[in-house]
Amino acid sequence: MDIPKQYDPKQAEQNHYERWEKQGFFATEINRDPKAPVFSIVIPPPNVTGSLHMGHALQHTMMDVLTRYKRMCGHRTLWLPGMDHAGISTQLMVTRELKKEKLTRHDLGREMFIERVWTWKKESGGQITRQMRREGASVDWSREKFTMDEDLSRAVREVFVRLYEEGLIYRGNRIVNWCPNDQTVLSDLEVQKDPQAGKLYYLQYPVKGSDKHVTVATTRPETMLGDTAVAVNPADERYRDLLGATLVLPLSDREIPVVADEFVDPEFGTGAVKVTPAHDPNDYDMGVRHNLEQIAVIDTHAKMTEAAGADFAGLDRYQARTKVVEKFEELGLLEKVVDYEFSISKCERCKTVIEPLISTQWFLQMDKLRDLALDLMAREKKPRFVPAVPHEKVYTNWLENLRDWTISRQLWWGHQIPAWYTPDGQVIVARSEDEARQKAGTHELTQDPDVLDTWFSSALWPFSTLGWPEKTEDLKTFYPTSVLVTARDIIFLWVSRMVMMGLKFMGDRPFDDVFVTGTILDPHGQRMSKTKGNGVDPLEVFDKYGVDATRLKLASVGSTDVRWNDKQVESYRNFANKIWNAARFCLLNSEGATIKPETVSSGGSDLALHDRWILSRLNKTARDVREALADYEFHEAVQTLYHFFWDDFCDWYIELTKAEVTAEEATPKRDEARTRLITVLEQALRLLHPFMPYITEDLWLRLPGAHEKLLHQAYDGAQPTIMLAAYPEANSQLIDDEVEWQMQAVIDLISRVRNIRSEMNIKPGERVSILIGAPDEKLRSVLSANTNQISRLARASEVSIGETLEAPRASARAVLVGGAEVAVPLEGLIDFDQERQRLRKEKEKLQNEATKLEGQLANSQFAERAPAEKVAELRARISDIAQRTAQFDQTIANLE
């Protein structure tokens, strides 16, 4: 057998995915057990324009770990993949392409443009699905969905019509967030507030029929052209006289009233606020309260309208600002300008400053839907957020303050709103144009040109992808899904809306749990972003360290924010190599061996200590990993596996069993040892598989044995793959603390001797004698039974054990559990002073601890109030330390 010394991840990554996919291992139908429990996850659909970034890799790793784990446990698992049509992003992408051909989308017309988008999607979209294959994601590709698929579009229309018929969707003329660059309205969640260093302009408005004036402060002087009032707080003494007065609006021939409104904060600015109902959300509300005129002075391109007056019409809003300020200055009405920092609303996508405008749009009334979600949280604490803090509270607070959702967008790419207009202006909402014609009784219909917010279709994702509104088998089987794995930043945009829509249309939650992943920051603690260019490309990391190593790093991120560091991936790359070489050793010594699960499923006192010990460790590991995964403690699971494999299996078990396994002569005993070793390895590979799919599959297939018999019974008849092998159960019968204690005593002894060798500079090849004095009989018998192991691993020529220690004065010594003592005779190598000093230092450490513990025990309160168990534990510890210090004293005395 020829196995390279170094693991080559690329080779394993190329060899298995295609076969897994072709064999249908990812598909839910692979499970033949009709009674199998169900586990399902829908993927947060990445944008069709997107390519894989670290955030995806992170989420996908967690989802794949869970899916592979549950699949190995025999669950009927579905991890459903798909993509989002990503309205604006995709439209922009194709628009940019057209621009290269010196075309605009208007040159093509709507129909041609949409065709063009589909062509683009077919040719260059969905890069991410190819990259997911590299990740090893075990998604069911036969169920892949796209939010613009016909069946999903049908679900969108169905939902729209039902909500409209219930009066929850309505069309209205209201103030909205408008992006002058993207030429569409945006929801509140797509607007980001950025701090901005700006100016606060103090403008004076003359009072009609008087030489007085009122000063208002504003950050946006250009909007004064659309002012229709000035508001003051009704309780503000300073302006009491002015209430009801009329002001002359400069640069315009209009007169505007002074109104009283509680909204105005007398403390801020001058206490008088200019009111521009058409261009500010607060002013809009005030305008509604006071029945003020709404004068739009800025248009959808952020240019001033005719209504702004001849001097300003056609100017850009910022040019207009300058001009307004100049004119006020000329008129002597500019009181002052002060520096002022405020927050400005920007389009999250293109960073253009949002223009609040009054516009006719479609809205979804949220209060009833919101209550469904809030009730679920209040009654059942669902969905269960992991971690609960802070997400549960943030989610709840957000719902409590939820406002109506602007769902229409002025785009071409997306689900066109299923609303039609008759020539006389009647609105017909229907599932199809045919239905609309029937309802309207005419064929002369025009469909609303707008499309729906991308997040509207995403909100339906957990049930639309499973066939809703049809009552499909999939929907029945997989809804509600088990868990949603997602990043923090779309809890409002997506998670909350899925909960509301799921409750509304399925009458049930879309998922039980929401696992919120942490964020991967750059090495300086900054968020990774395209614009900053500080992102780390997961594909490059895959190339450099391998997919499995990267996955292990990502899984151990869990739900905290961490700075990216290649070193950590490197150490997992080393771990993969360690696994490879451990397997290499097993395979090089596998003649006569075959995987036999029964050799690890039962113990037996006839087994050697190290064999019973590794079974105990193996089962404890299975137990701990299962518990960790049940609570989404990925980091814990990874650490447990890492230390089991490296420390327990490689550092100790392989070394302890090596003598038997590498024996020259082929004997039944050797075969048994080899079989046991390879079977433990096989179990370890299974435990690791959800995290490291490639290396585990690659090695597993090389192990000698009847692989098809190792599959979980739910997968009877499937081709052999570790993916479908049963995840190891924790057999509590085999978890044996007594055995672990005994093995630990042997390990401690070996470590103490190695320490002496190292401290005394004994050459690695040189054999020493080990003399042990152990008053405790049990310890003596444990050590006696393992003298071969001890002499091999501590490189000793002889090991002698007695009740008391009889060693030459010129020995290096160490003290063990229960006051046992070990000595290594080193004639001529011992500097007695130095040795005494070394021992005193050791003793001192113990004494420090003893002082602390005795102080605690001396406290009468402790004995009274602490649990008896803790007190006993402390006493035992003190007595062990006492035994050991006594031994130290004697040891030191012997050296005098």
Place this chain on the structure above:
RNA sequence: GCCCGCUUGGCUCAGUGGUAGAGCACUCGCUUCACACGCGAGGGGUCAGAAGUUCGAAUCUUCUAGCGGGCACCA
């Protein structure tokens, strides 16, 4: 402004009422028949600061400081 999180060895992070942990880095020694992406042995932390609760606090409470995040209509 309101809410929340973080602060543990040089670095990146676990732990979360009862003896301070890992990986990397560091020191020393090793071509020991799976692995130098390795083996063996070490050094290094009064767990941000203060007060409190408790028999006992890195862990719970309060305050302070620094860093980070979310929400909010302050012109």
